[in-house]
Amino acid sequence: MALRLNSIFLGGILLFCLTQSTLARAAEDADSQESEYRSPGLSLGLSLGSVLAVCAVGTGFIIGDLEGEGEFIGAIVIAAGFVLTPSIGHFYSGEWPRGLIMTGGRCLCFFLGFAGVAAGLEHKDDLGLTLMTLGGIGLGGLAIWDVVDSYDAAERANQAHAGSLVVGPLLLPPPPGEPEAGMAAGLQLAFAF
Numbered sequence: 001m002a003l004r005l006n007s008i009f010l011g012g013i014l015l016f017c018l019t020q021s022t023l024a025r026a027a028e029d030a031d032s033q034e035s036e037y038r039s040p041g042l043s044l045g046l047s048l049g050s051v052l053a054v055c056a057v058g059t060g061f062i063i064g065d066l067e068g069e070g071e072f073i074g075a076i077v078i079a080a081g082f083v084l085t086p087s088i089g090h091f092y093s094g095e096w097p098r099g100l101i102m103t104g105g106r107c108l109c110f111f112l113g114f115a116g117v118a119a120g121l122e123h124k125d126d127l128g129l130t131l132m133t134l135g136g137i138g139l140g141g142l143a144i145w146d147v148v149d150s151y152d153a154a155e156r157a158n159q160a161h162a163g164s165l166v167v168g169p170l171l172l173p174p175p176p177g178e179p180e181a182g183m184a185a186g187l188q189l190a191f192a193f
Contacts, residue, residue, distance in 0.1 A: 036161045038093045043154035047089035047147040054081025083110050086143045089150025093157040102146045109138030 054077060061074030083106045090099030113135020120128025170188035174181040 038154040038157040040151045040154040040158075043089035043092050044147070044151040046092055047086050047150040050085035050088050051081055051143065051147060054078065054085055057081075079110060082139055082143045083107055086146035086150075090146065090153045093150070093153035095153045095157070098153070099146075102142060106139055106142045106146075109135045109142060111135070113139060 058074040058076075058078035058081060061070045061077060063074075064070050084103065086106070087099035087103045090096070090102065113132050116128045116131025116133070116135055118128070119125070119131060122128075167187060167189055170186045172184040172186065174183060
């Protein structure tokens with residue numbers, strides 16, 4: 001039993017480290033001039049993998065029950081995972097404003113649910129249950145939406161860089177047999193895709 005619990009915990013940490021190292025490697029690629037392509041699969045994997053890894057770590061805390069504090073620590077880790085990690089795919093794709101807005105929305109839903117728990121414990125009425133339900137549904141819904149949309153975020157980033165018109169200087173050699181004509185200067189129009 002203890003081996004299984006440690007495996008869940010360590011597997012979650014390993015998965016989280018892999019997704020974060022992939023994100024760091026992707027950021028290095030983005031800094032280079034050669035690669036502006038964003039992989040939709042990697043974007044989805046970063047978002048989903050981060051959420052699953054943090055939830056696995058939180059589950060390891062809950063199941064392991066570290067001296068009676070495991071359930072509390074595990075719940076905090078899982079909540080932080082659902083609030084903070086689903087937008088990693090948007091950050092990878094360069095959609096920082098959208099990722100921050102979605103993270104802010106999940107933060108609001110989390111605090112709405114937390115206020116519902118506090119109201120339910122204090123007043124024992126339906127208001128607490130309603131707030132907790134709305135916060136939980138909002139948090140889960142926004143997290144799922146953000147993970148699913150991370151695939152499209154990479155595709156939108158690729159479409160933004162898809163085609164471009166390039167205008168540049170052009171020097172042409174003189175025509176054959178007329179060396180006295182000299183070089184001709186002009187503009188070059190090219191489409192890059």
